Amino acid sequence: MADFLMPSLGADMDEGTLVQWEVAPGDTVRRGQVVAVVETAKGAIDVEIFRDGVVEELLVEPGTTVPVGQPIARLRECGEAEPTPGPAPAPATATAEPDTARVRASPAARRQAEALGIDLEALAGSGPDGAITLEDVGRAGSARESMAEAVAPAPAKPAAPGRPVDxxxxxxxxxxxxxxxxxxxxxxxxxxxxxxxxxxxxxxxxxxxxxxxxxxxxxxxxxxxxxxxxxxxxxxxxxxxxxxxxxxxxxxxxxxxxxxxxxxxxxxxxxxxxxxxxxxxxxxxxxxxxxxxxxxxxxxxxxxxxxxxxxxxxxxxxxxxxxxxxxxxxxxxxxxxxxxxxxxxxxxxxxxxxxxxxxxxxxxxxxxxxxxxxxxxxxxxxx
Missing domain, CATH: 3.30.559.10 (Chloramphenicol acetyltransferase-like domain)
Known part of the structure; x- marks a missing residue:
């Protein structure tokens, strides 16, 4: 397993803002493949991966500004076994709430689902072995918003002000x-x-x-x-x-x-x-x-x-x-x-x-x- 760090894209760069991911957990990537877009003082830059492997986890959400050298994704080598899951939780009783920990999902997907109030058990995962990815949660959130807008369109949200770049x-x-x-x-x-x-x-x-x-x-x-x-x-x-x-x-x-x-x-x-x-x-x-x-x-x-x-x-x-x-x-x-x-x-x-x-x-x-x-x-x- 290896961490993919926020790269230094020049001697004048101390931090970068992740604009978007071009890959998802479970994707196989090759050395030199563009995997993300990062905003720096020089503009939006396509960032390539440094080695072959499989994307295990995306650690940073788009829109986040992180310093150079901080891990932003985790990569495992092609053929490397997936991390062994932890011990299964105790069976839930008939009256207990569904235990979403038993659903295969990346930590980022779990956090996003919790923030949006989305039930992971209601989703079909597109990752390896049916694991739920961040993109699956995003699609579910977008679908829910679209249904809500069809009933009662919400007023347009003002665009978030951009961070000035010196x-x-x-x-x-x-x-x-x-x-x-x-x-x-x-x-x-x-x-x-x-x-x-x-x-x-x-x-x-x-x-x-x-x-x-x-x-x-x-x-x-x-x-x-x-x-x-x-x-x-x-x-x-x-x-x-x-x-x-x-x-x-x-x-x-x-x-x-x-x-x-x-x-x-x-x-x-x-x-x-x-x-x-x-x-x-x-x-x-x-x-x-x-x-x-x-x-x-x-x-x-x-x-x-x-x-x-x-x-x-x-x-x-x-x-x-x-x-x-x-x-x-x-x-x-x-x-x-x-x-x-x-x-x-x-x-x-x-x-x-x-x-x-x-x-x-x-x-x-x-x-x-x-x-x-x-x-x-x-x-x-x-x-």
Whole structure:
């Protein structure tokens, strides 16, 4: 038997509100399956299970806010025997009230039935061996309410006020921790984007609108390939040591419409073609702004890219997102005079910056990493 805990879906998360369960007691689940939706400062997030098994019990009702690390469900391994029931109660006399303890039902279902005044013996269970689940009780309660409304409709209940979420405060807390605990060092470098822009213009001119690429995707791909070459920038600082990532999963900073940022990961970004990466990027941005990311996307990044796009700021010095050990920033591309082959020409330049953890790498390694990013962007046909 194992407890499924309220997961930490980011360094800025201390608690979460369970919005809904996607499973019921008795359901068989597989590792990576979405089992719940949790509301955090970053929106509603689909939470996946960490192992295969059978849902034994749901410990938290939807709408409940619980701290990170608190058990919210109980899981048993596939094939593991169900817990042995306790000794049967003494037989009831002819005049005694029905003893609902003899009815197979989960503790959560019993509590809900008691709260709603529902007789468990009157219900048919849909769980294993006919056990009554929380959903069975909920359906019975809904049916009873529907019958009551048909006789005398009740006035509409006002919606419960939502709990205000301090997004800025949550982000500030995480970044304060990062600056306090991670010994940052910063490097900056101008990158000539003219070859990438020319290649991109040719690509987009020869493809339909739906298949066109954004400059940001070239930058993401260049960082991914450089991180594969320099694995000491691709991973985590955990328990006093560096742990390499199990792949190159590039987190991309996305601004939310209601304020704040999230940085979900593009998994195995070094293994996908530019069109594949563009499709994944478009999907990720859409779901991030709709508040429908998964926990593994929020937690899976091994290195992050923060790009200001067309915001008009030439340089960005980002803060490392713990427990990662590096983040790359790109400012707004600008047209400037640049020396090419001994001649001064107008070129499109972008300022690339690297923030890295000095416990894992140093300035020399950081310079080589940025040089690799630069070389890839100047040879876009290799991306």
């Amino acid at each position: 997004i800025r405060g949550a982000i500030a807390a995480a970044m304060s921790r990062a600056k306090r605990e991670i010994p940052h060092y910063y490097l900056g470098h101008w990158v000539d984007l003219s070859p990438a822009n020319e290649w991109l213009a040719d690509w987009n001119a020869s493809h339909p609108v739906a298949e066109r690429l954004l400059p940001a995707v070239l930058m993401l791909r260049a960082v991914a390939l450089a991180a594969a070459r320099f694995p000491d920038f691709n991973g985590f600082w955990r328990d006093g040591k560096f742990v390499a990532g199990d792949g190159v999963h590039v987190g991309t900073a996305i601004s939310l419409r209601r304020g704040g940022l999230v940085a979900p990961a593009l998994k195995n970004a070094d293994r996908h073609s530019l069109p594949e990466l563009m499709d994944a990027f478009r999907d990720l941005v859409g779901r991030a702004r709709a508040g429908r990311l998964t926990g593994s996307e929020l937690l899976g990044g091994t290195i992050t890219v923060s790009s200001l796009g067309e915001q008009g700021v030439e340089e960005v010095y980002p803060v490392i997102y713990p427990p990662q050990v590096a983040i790359v920033g790109f400012g707004t591309p600008v047209e400037r005079p640049w020396v090419v082959g001994g001649r001064i020409e107008p070129r499109w330049l972008v300022r690339a910056t690297l923030a890295a953890d000095h416990r894992v790498s140093d300035g020399r390694r950081g310079a080589l990493f940025l040089e690799a990013v630069t070389g890839l962007l100047q040879e876009p046909e290799t991306l």
